[in-house]
Amino acid sequence: MTTTTSPAPPSRRMRAARVLLIAVGVLGLAFGAYVLVDTVALKRLPGLALWIGGAIVLHDAVISPLVFGLGVLTRRAGHRVAGSIIVTVQAAIVLGSLMTLIVLPAIVAQDLGPKNPSILPLDYALNLGLFWLALAVASVLVSLWFYVRTRRANQRPSRIQS
Numbered sequence: 001m002t003t004t005t006s007p008a009p010p011s012r013r014m015r016a017a018r019v020l021l022i023a024v025g026v027l028g029l030a031f032g033a034y035v036l037v038d039t040v041a042l043k044r045l046p047g048l049a050l051w052i053g054g055a056i057v058l059h060d061a062v063i064s065p066l067v068f069g070l071g072v073l074t075r076r077a078g079h080r081v082a083g084s085i086i087v088t089v090q091a092a093i094v095l096g097s098l099m100t101l102i103v104l105p106a107i108v109a110q111d112l113g114p115k116n117p118s119i120l121p122l123d124y125a126l127n128l129g130l131f132w133l134a135l136a137v138a139s140v141l142v143s144l145w146f147y148v149r150t151r152r153a154n155q156r157p158s159r160i161q162s
Contacts (some may be wrong), residue, residue: 073093
């Protein structure tokens with residue numbers, strides 16, 4: 001006969017922290033809604049809703065499956081890849097995807113040709129490419145640092161106590 005134990009109920013501190021985080025989140029949403037209604041013209045709301053919807057679809061259809069798939073593939077790589085390296089690569093993909101999401105409207109607007117050329121003066125596509133390159137180099141360097149650190153820790157002789 002096996003018995004199952006239910007998880008311990010959350011402590012008072014944990015419950016208080018959750019309530020605080022939920023309250024901060026609700027206040028943040030309320031402030032964001034106020035700023036949205038106060039500053040955005042009514043005729044621009046459909047375009048804003050489309051952009052937010054596109055961001056949600058991009059996150060749920062592209063970013064999340066990519067990060068999840070990368071995690072599955074690296075964990076199946078003979079369990080030779082440390083978790084810290086997996087997290088580093090996943091974080092780089094998420095950061096790059098978010099930056100792409102932020103910069104993509106500027107690239108599209110620049111391609112359409114702005115009415116005032118001084119509004120979008122930079123080469124945003126080139127800058128985005130350079131950002132991805134710098135992000136890749138940084139994640140490789142951080143991953144190498146984690147690899148070397150883990151390797152050194154595993155090669156240290158253990159003390160034998162008698």
